[in-house]
Amino acid sequence: MQIVILKNAAEVAAYGADIFTQQLARNPGSVLGLATGSTPVALYQELIRRNQAGTVSFSKAKTFNLDEYLGLNGEHPQSYRYFMNEQLFNHIDINKENTHVPPGDAKNPIEACKEYEARISAADGIDVQLLGIGRNGHIGFNEPSSGLTSRTRVKTLTKATIDDNARFFAADEYQPHLSITMGIGTILDARKVVLLATGENKADAVHAMIEGPLTAACPASALQMHRHAVIVLDEGAASKLKDIEFYKHIEAENQKLQEYLASL
Numbered sequence: 001m002q003i004v005i006l007k008n009a010a011e012v013a014a015y016g017a018d019i020f021t022q023q024l025a026r027n028p029g030s031v032l033g034l035a036t037g038s039t040p041v042a043l044y045q046e047l048i049r050r051n052q053a054g055t056v057s058f059s060k061a062k063t064f065n066l067d068e069y070l071g072l073n074g075e076h077p078q079s080y081r082y083f084m085n086e087q088l089f090n091h092i093d094i095n096k097e098n099t100h101v102p103p104g105d106a107k108n109p110i111e112a113c114k115e116y117e118a119r120i121s122a123a124d125g126i127d128v129q130l131l132g133i134g135r136n137g138h139i140g141f142n143e144p145s146s147g148l149t150s151r152t153r154v155k156t157l158t159k160a161t162i163d164d165n166a167r168f169f170a171a172d173e174y175q176p177h178l179s180i181t182m183g184i185g186t187i188l189d190a191r192k193v194v195l196l197a198t199g200e201n202k203a204d205a206v207h208a209m210i211e212g213p214l215t216a217a218c219p220a221s222a223l224q225m226h227r228h229a230v231i232v233l234d235e236g237a238a239s240k241l242k243d244i245e246f247y248k249h250i251e252a253e254n255q256k257l258q259e260y261l262a263s264l
C-alpha cells in the first residue's frame, strides 16, 4: 500500500483529484469506479471546477459506482444515483449513458448483480476505483464478515452503518437496511484503488486496515492484497497509525525516486 499523509481534508481532495485528472489525461476513455458518502464530495467539487476550467474531460469516460440502497429508485433523493447526479454528473461533460450505479429498484436484484459484474467486465474492468472507509472498516457496503473474494451482491447493512447514514434521512423517512454493493473481489480487480479517509473518527478503521491483520472483520484490510492501493489520509485519520514516521519517510523517498526517473 502507498500511504500518503496530508495536512487536511482539502489536500486529500486535491490529491485524489490529481489522480483522476492524470488518469483521464493518459486515457480519456478510462473506466472510473466511484463512491458516495461525505468523503468524496470535496474531490468531486474539485473535478467539477477542473472540468469547467477545461483541464480535465469526462466526455469519453465510463463510470461504475460501488453501491446503491436496495429499494430506492434513482429519483429518490437519498439514492446514490441521485447523489452522483447532484454531486458530479450534472456538472461535468460526461455522457450519462456511460455512468452506472447498481439499480436499487431492480425487479430481480440477484440477476441485476450478475449484470452489473458483466457490464464491468464488458468495459474491460475498472482503471481507478475510488473508496471511502466506514468506521467499522467497510468498503462499499461490504460490512465486517464479508467474503474477501465476494462479488457484486445484495448485502445487509450493520446497525453501525445504518446509524452512521441516518443523518442523510429525515426522522420519519424510510431508510433501507439492504444494499447492492460491488464485492471485495470486484474492488480488488480494479487496476488501481484510491481510498480517501479524513477525520479522527476514521482513525481506528484506518489503523486496522493498514496495520491490523488481513481479516474479514475489517473488510478494508483486503487492500493489503492489492498491488496498487493508494491510501490518502489527513492527519486526523492517520492519528492512530503506529509507524507514521516510516510512512512519511517512504513517501519522501518516493518523491525523490519520481524526480530521479523523470530526469533520466
Ligand code: F6R
Residues within 6 Å of the ligand: 034, 035, 036, 037, 038, 039, 040, 066, 067, 131, 132, 133, 134, 135, 138, 139, 140, 141
Ligand atoms: C459509499 C460507500 C461507503 C462509504 C463509507 C464512508 O459509496 O461505499 O463505503 O465510502 O461509508 O462514508 P463517508 O465518506 O460518508 O464517511
